[in-house]
Amino acid sequence: MNEPVVAADPAVLAGLDNYLSLPAAQQPSWPDAAAVAEVRAELATLPPLVFAGEVDILRSRLADAASGKAFLLQGGDCAETFVDATADRIRNRVKTLLQMAVVLTYGASMPVIKMGRMAGQFAKPRSSDFETRGDVTLPAFRGDIINGYDFTSEARVPDPKRMVKAYNTSASTLNLIRAFTQGGFADLRSVHEWNRGFANNPANERYLSLAQEIDRAIKFMAACGADFNELRTTEFYVSHEGLLMDYERPLTRIDSRTGNPYMTSGHFIWIGERTRQMDHAHVDYLSRVRNPIGVKLGPTTQVEDVIELIERLDPNREPGRLTFITRMGAGKIRDELPKLVEAVRDSEANPLWITDPMHGNGITTKNGYKSRRFDDVMDEVSGFFEVHKAAGTYPGGVHVELTGDDVAECLGGSEMIDEASLEERYESVCDPRLNHMQSLELAFLVAEQLAKR
Ligand code: PEP
Numbered sequence: 001m002n003e004p005v006v007a008a009d010p011a012v013l014a015g016l017d018n019y020l021s022l023p024a025a026q027q028p029s030w031p032d033a034a035a036v037a038e039v040r041a042e043l044a045t046l047p048p049l050v051f052a053g054e055v056d057i058l059r060s061r062l063a064d065a066a067s068g069k070a071f072l073l074q075g076g077d078c079a080e081t082f083v084d085a086t087a088d089r090i091r092n093r094v095k096t097l098l099q100m101a102v103v104l105t106y107g108a109s110m111p112v113i114k115m116g117r118m119a120g121q122f123a124k125p126r127s128s129d130f131e132t133r134g135d136v137t138l139p140a141f142r143g144d145i146i147n148g149y150d151f152t153s154e155a156r157v158p159d160p161k162r163m164v165k166a167y168n169t170s171a172s173t174l175n176l177i178r179a180f181t182q183g184g185f186a187d188l189r190s191v192h193e194w195n196r197g198f199a200n201n202p203a204n205e206r207y208l209s210l211a212q213e214i215d216r217a218i219k220f221m222a223a224c225g226a227d228f229n230e231l232r233t234t235e236f237y238v239s240h241e242g243l244l245m246d247y248e249r250p251l252t253r254i255d256s257r258t259g260n261p262y263m264t265s266g267h268f269i270w271i272g273e274r275t276r277q278m279d280h281a282h283v284d285y286l287s288r289v290r291n292p293i294g295v296k297l298g299p300t301t302q303v304e305d306v307i308e309l310i311e312r313l314d315p316n317r318e319p320g321r322l323t324f325i326t327r328m329g330a331g332k333i334r335d336e337l338p339k340l341v342e343a344v345r346d347s348e349a350n351p352l353w354i355t356d357p358m359h360g361n362g363i364t365t366k367n368g369y370k371s372r373r374f375d376d377v378m379d380e381v382s383g384f385f386e387v388h389k390a391a392g393t394y395p396g397g398v399h400v401e402l403t404g405d406d407v408a409e410c411l412g413g414s415e416m417i418d419e420a421s422l423e424e425r426y427e428s429v430c431d432p433r434l435n436h437m438q439s440l441e442l443a444f445l446v447a448e449q450l451a452k453r
């Protein structure tokens, strides 16, 4: 079958390179420009990781969330690493997200859009270009796509070949995700096994009746012989911060159906708090692609910034196009978020609002770990729901850093993780993540909030 091929408008193609004339924060200083050009040329020949048609479906799902008819669950590592892209670890993360989604679907009585911070979350913005340990100072670790985590001068040299490895690791991760979510692993009737360990913990008594209700609902469906496809497979999208321009540009492709550019490194791409300057490269670049995109908004965000971001990134007010990911901090969200949501509501834009209750709640423990208190995370989520309720807007989703493994990185939760546990089970190479149990607990809290929304 020969479908008509629509070529890109030359002005659109030229526009994609406009970012080259703008300042771009948080880019590596590659030591060898010729080697970067070579890798970019190679990446440009490799197949897309995601397809334009999938990206379009996601945009319509996010439009539902923005109008209160669906809820977005986005989660995964702060920084994915090459060594941890194993079958077991990927399965655990997908499983955790699917289990959380079951709880949320029940609480919200509406579809939950499942999205991993997965299959591409390899580049990290850093608050300092350098890291000092003792009397040694080296370039900071910027994510496996750029340099190595080991604290040696060799490891910390940016190596463009890592971009090819990141592409290949994303491809194998995505392949496994597609197999898990299309091949029966996502079956609701087995995913609900979550119940066992979680509900038996006395600290979770508060959630017992909700857990039992979900269990009964699933058993009821099974007893009725419900066997529709939706129970067995699920849509699952991948997302990452669109940070590293030398990777994103060659993976941006022209959709032959429409002639429009799509970033094919992931379905949903967001701009971080540190790279959302209005006249810089990232905002310009993402304004030119068709993917649904996100922007992180921290506690210093002004109303004018938000209105201008809407003008730049979603001038046509297209449903599902733009998501604001607020990360204010538990102590600030009730003061800082209302003015933003009210102004956007009154401007008649309708972006999707989701909460990232992780990045505004960082602490350093007495024994020197980067951590977050589970109670602060929960409190920011509650604040997010309160603010949207008062403004009459939709609290449309959550964005969390989590792992399916039994790590100890965030303090508290029903297993009462304390500072001493961090010394034993801290694995993150970047920010602290919720572990499996803490993730479920968060899902129950959000489900409670959604039920009374
Ligand atoms: C992140 O999501 O890991 C991150 C760095 O977030 P932010 O841009 O909100 O600081």
Ligand code: MN
Residues within 6 Å of the ligand: 078, 079, 359, 401, 430, 431
């Ligand atoms: Mn992070």
